[in-house]
Amino acid sequence: MINGWAGRKLSDAPKNGIDEARLEAGRLLFARECKFVLGAVSLSALPVTDLPEVAFAGRSNVGKSSLLNALTGRKSLARASNTPGRTRELNFFNLDERLMLVDLPGYGYARTSRITVEKWTALTRAYLKGRASLARCFLLIDSRHGIKPIDLEIMDEFDEAAVVYQIVLTKVDKIKQAERARTIAKTQKIIVKRPAAHPEVLVVSSLKGDGIALLRAHIASLACNEVHKSEESKE
Ligand SMILES: Nc1nc2c(ncn2[C@@H]2O[C@H](COP(=O)(O)OP(=O)(O)OP(=O)(O)O)[C@@H](O)[C@H]2O)c(=O)[nH]1
Ligand SMILES: [Mg+2]
Numbered sequence: 301m302i303n304g305w306a307g308r309k310l311s312d313a314p315k316n317g318i319d320e321a322r323l324e325a326g327r328l329l330f331a332r333e334c335k336f337v338l339g340a341v342s343l344s345a346l347p348v349t350d351l352p353e354v355a356f357a358g359r360s361n362v363g364k365s366s367l368l369n370a371l372t373g374r375k376s377l378a379r380a381s382n383t384p385g386r387t388r389e390l391n392f393f394n395l396d397e398r399l400m401l402v403d404l405p406g407y408g409y410a411r412t413s414r415i416t417v418e419k420w421t422a423l424t425r426a427y428l429k430g431r432a433s434l435a436r437c438f439l440l441i442d443s444r445h446g447i448k449p450i451d452l453e454i455m456d457e458f459d460e461a462a463v464v465y466q467i468v469l470t471k472v473d474k475i476k477q478a479e480r481a482r483t484i485a486k487t488q489k490i491i492v493k494r495p496a497a498h499p500e501v502l503v504v505s506s507l508k509g510d511g512i513a514l515l516r517a518h519i520a521s522l523a524c525n526e527v528h529k530s531e532e533s534k535e
Contacts, residue, residue, distance in 0.1 A: 318517045326516030329523055332396035334372045339389030343426055347392050352522050353400040353433050357424075358440030359450065360406030363470040363506055367440065368393070368403050370506035371516060378403045390427055399523040400433070408450045429461040435522040436464050436498070438515075443469040443483050443503065447490055459496045466498035467491060468515065473505040 340346050356364040365378035378391060391403040404424050428437060437458065441447055447455075447467075458465045467487055472480055484501050491497040502518070504511035 318514060322517040322521060323513055326513060326518070326520040329396060329398065329520045330371055330373065330516045332398075334374065334377060334393050334395045334401070336377065337392040337394050337400070339391045340427075341389050341423070343423060343430075346390070346427065346431075347400070349400060350433060351394070351398065351400045352435040352524065353402055353431060354435055354519055354522060355402040355404055355428065355437045356440060357404045357428070357437050357454070357465075358406060358470075359408040359442070359448070362406065362440040362442050364406065364440055365403055366506040367468070367470065367504060367515075368401060370504070370509065370512050371401075371519070390424065395523070397524075398526070399519065401519075402427075404428075407454065408448075425457070428458070428463050434463065436466055438468050438502075439465045440468050440470050441487065443472050443475050443480070446483060446486060452490075455491075455494060455497070459494050462496055464496050464498065466500065466502065466518070468502045468504055468511075470504055470506070472503050472510055473508045 337347050338345065356367060358364055363380075365380040368378040369375055369380060372393070372395070377393065388405050390405070393401040393403070395401055404427075405421055407424075428434065439451070439454065439458075441451060455465070457463075469483060469487065475483065480503060484503060487501045488499075491499070491501070500518075502511055502515055504515055506512070
């Protein structure tokens with residue numbers, strides 16, 4: 301037997317490096333309870349926890365809150381909205397005492413004046429760069445628009461501060477199938493030389509469910525293997 305795959309069905313073969321077992325681990329993790337912990341508006345309000353964390357960052361309206369809802373299978377766990385700038389706090393969700401999910405405020409939204417990356421809440425940036433337990437930041441990009449200069453600025457900051465990030469192309473239900481491959485290829489070209497970028501680009505639709513199982517599997521690989529009570533939730 302050459303490797304562990306001998307004797308298995310072709311359908312069990314790894315998809316993008318993720319095998320059926322990891323997909324199942326993702327499914328099981330996200331079938332568990334997910335509780336809102338708190339919305340932080342200052343660094344001192346961040347939850348005290350040694351759970352690994354994954355954060356969702358991206359421009360306003362890119363679909364961060366909707367993605368959190370799709371992952372957890374809950375319609376309104378995180379507040380999604382048509383109004384850009386809806387999420388203003390850092391919202392923490394505890395997934396089965398094994399992982400924290402963090403819904404971040406979006407950057408780049410301007411109603412009257414251009415809000416630059418510089419002004420993208422100091423809190424969000426301080427959190428991303430200084431959080432020891434941050435396992436990965438998923439950087440969401442609207443698949444219709446691709447990576448914009450403001451996203452590149454954020455990626456520069458992540459590369460400099462060694463914040464590991466993985467690109468997730470959102471709202472793929474809005475683009476044609478053929479365009480998907482082109483957008484993925486274009487995105488991969490941009491990240492290939494970036495030191496802190498995870499090499500695999502993910503594609504999702506929170507509306508239709510595309511890519512959600514795969515993203516769950518990626519996240520599950522970052523979670524604690526066992527239920528791990530955080531300081532604040534210990535009784
Ligand atoms: N077609 C489509 N629309 C989506 C999808 N995901 C989100 N949207 C829509 O995009 C809009 C913004 O979604 P949100 O999830 O609130 O975006 P956000 O990134 O959390 O926005 P901020 O909190 O303002 O930064 C809403 O109108 C959603 O319904 C998707 O997969 N497909
Ligand atoms: Mg939001």
